[in-house]
Amino acid sequence: MNLPIDLDSLSPDQLRALAGQLITEVQVKDREVSERDRELHYRQTRIDQLSHEIAILKRQQFGRRSEQLNSEQMSLLEEAIDGDIAAIEMELEQLKPSPAERQREQPKRTPLPPQLPRTDIHHEPVSTACHCGCERVRIGEDISEKLDYAPGVFTVERHIRGKWVCRKCETLIQTPVPAHVIDKGIPTAGLLASVLVSKYADHLPLYRQAQIFSRAGLAIPRSTLGAWVGMCGVQLQPLVDALRHEILQQRVLHADETPVQMLSPGKGKTHRAYLWAYTSTQFSDLRGVVYDFADSRAGAHARAFLEGWRGKLVCDNYGGYKASFQQGVIEIGCAAHARRKFFELHANHSSQVAGHALPFFSALYDIERDAAELNVDERYRLRQSRAKPVYDALHEWLTTQRKLVCDGSGIANALDYSLKRWEALTRYLDDGSVPIDNNWVENQIRPWAIGRANWMFAGSLRAGQRAAAIMSLLRSAQLNGHDPHTYLKDILTRLPTHKACAITDLLPHRWQNSQAC
Template sequence: MICLPDPLPDPYDELRDVAEFLLAANRRQAVELKAKTVEIEALKFELARLRRWRFGASAERFDPNQPGLFEEDLEADLGATETRQALAEVALPGKAPRRRPRRQLLPAHLPRIEHRHELENCTCGACGQALTVIGETISEQLDVIPAQFFVHRHIRPQYACRHCDTVTAVPPPPQVIDQGLPAPGLLAHILVSKYADHLPLYRQAVMYARQGVFIPRSTQAGWVGACAVLLEPLVERLRVHVLAESYLQADETRLPVLAPGTGKTHTGYLWVYRTGPWSTLQAVVFDYAEGRGQTWPKAFLDGFQGTLQIDGYAGYNAVLAQDGIVEAGCWAHVRREFFDVFKATRSPVAAEALRRIRTLYEIEADVKELTPEARASQRQARAESHLTEFKTWLDDTLLKLPPGSSLAKAIGYALGRWAALRVYLQDGRINIDSNPVERALRGVALGRRNYLFAGSDGGGRRAALSYSLIETCKLNGVEPYAYLKDVLTRLPTLKARDLDTLLPWRWRPGP
């Protein structure tokens, strides 16, 4: 072993300086390489997520209610093949008919039109004796009559008094639009077609023209505006009842709005507030706003006290800062963060997080039919310990991950909202996630694809009014067309104090 003198001579000092410089440069390169690796991983994750959003399924699981066009064609091909097979079997002599699967019974509330098929000769072909009825074979087919226009003729005889030269007649029935052409049924049909079936007015005009009835889009638009004025006090009563609840879910979605005179659009927003899925009152109310700032939900929720369940968007911070407001988190959004990472990278850490979250949902499936008190008790007994272990695992895992990675962001999102995510344990009325309020926005998303944009801020406000009533009808099992037709018939003569009788959960069809 060679012992170098200490201190080293000058040549060795120069070598030491070179070595230290190289070590420092190596450390800098290692840090830069690590940062670049994290950046590349994050960019790959974002690219994979954008590709899935653009070209993949639009949800985390396939929605059977919206099959693709190719799948519809495959079903049509299958039906055609089965029909050809059935025709071929009929042509074969001695071939027993193929047993078809039992069809679902048709709804009992549908009117029935009976067609009786009697024998022309009620005598036996073998012996000539009279035949006796021993029973009936009944089969049913479903049919439809497309929307048909008809005209109400209001005939009011005029009575004259020859003594005092006066004329008397029954006053005309009140109308939504004074001396207007449309009856309540037509107005309800236009509103439901536009806001429930997502048919823009110009498409409705084309459909009506095929039946020889020409209602220009501009005329329909004027009618929609008149209906909105009449329905506004009713929706205000709906808002009052919703804000009186002590637990609400909230969400928001964009609504492109045409800027007058520019030919361009700006982004408006529909904010939606829903009562809890186990609340006695099932209602949802929409509010149109010209922006996504904190002032909008703060103004709308003025006076609300209780638990507000949201996805963590900072626009609700001004509301949550008020006394008497408790924030509840959404586990579906936490799951979505890990799902995006797993879908893009197949990370085993993300898979483990998804497994742990699935356990929480399995507990919810077991307790969903219980009373709120029993549900809270079961959550505390079964889910609380699981959450404690989950948080420990998240804390430990985060220490092993490079900062800024997609997985670190997903874990940071969960840990940053942990207090809000635990609120549902203590109150059985609170849902594990805010999916119920998101479902209320599905109609808006479908309509947005058809409309492309609202024509004005006023159009956004009218959409909010109509969506509020239609979505609340759906929550209460009320058919929107029947409801709106009856409401538009009654509103012109209804006193303000009786408005609550027309709210969807209290509404009863008129005579």
């Protein structure tokens, strides 16, 4: 402990010595502060460098890749990227200040689900005797959990059918085997559901599934798996047709399309086919989506699917829908597409004019968030009172700006997109059951975009149509909160003996699990 010093009692030499000591201590402190500042500056600089590097790697990992890379090269690239990201994340963790420096609590890891089976592995000392000769006493324990996985295991159902005969009349009876989706085949409904869900929901091609099955102890040829998928597709088609019929009973629908490569028969090359998606809105009681696979983007495919339907169709500005609008279908524009035109100009070219449009759209979407939980009438009144004035102001701004820009410029095209489609864009204001944009159906197309990275192309038009049918059921099941494997296993079990007149009972939005009854 430093005692107070009486400066008056010190001699001049002692005062000079004390002053020199204090100056030395101050210089040491200054050097420590300077060193700490340099360390903090280095850490922050290095963190910024690594953050930039990891951002580039993630763009390579998730962004568009060069088409010149083959599958083996792409696999090696992905392995390298994964390793680099892991290394950078570890280095970033090491550069972070210590808990004492941060002086804040670290976020806790989310506990593993309690329903998962657990195996206890005990780690105890070989001897509990202390070096002093006493016996140690256990006073507690620390527990850490790690997640493990065991490959799937095949089991066999033995259907034993007893033969019963009357000794007097020699009459023999035997209970028949329950009907199966694949008559006289070896797969259960559960195995078929696993194959279909893995292929169409988890995007695992059949050759990968065959490898997984082989590791599990049973090699199933890919041709056999393909045959099972084809037969299931045929059996499930009436259910998909029933779902399409119910979707077309809705007065408001979304529609969108996305390209899918399809192998041209006999040519060994692919050409661009299209996957069309039709779905009810998020405001509808019916949650379902139907995919339609076609070999082109021709509007005739949309007209064929919507034949006889008269309602409000939320879509983008693709011309393939225009003919339907002349046949009684009412066009609903997409505010997200209109906003995107301005956002891209502002983000990519720093357009100030485009930037001025974005607050209008932000205000409209803030209103929609407030309207999401309201009923149809309340949503209509809210839009009339709050959204309509915003649209009026937006229209006045669009008209004024259009007079100031040159034809053919990017901002002119963005302005024209909204002005030419103004009536379609504002129709949602007059109907509380109509959404503001087409984002709902774009979310339903996303599984196909993910799948393209795995299976690359559809093998044929029939294969694409089969995929569209099965994915319609799986995605609709997910929209209704069902586990797709549980749903598909149950309907594949019931379908062979289910009455055709009651097929709608098996649709995802009406389905009741027979195994849970």
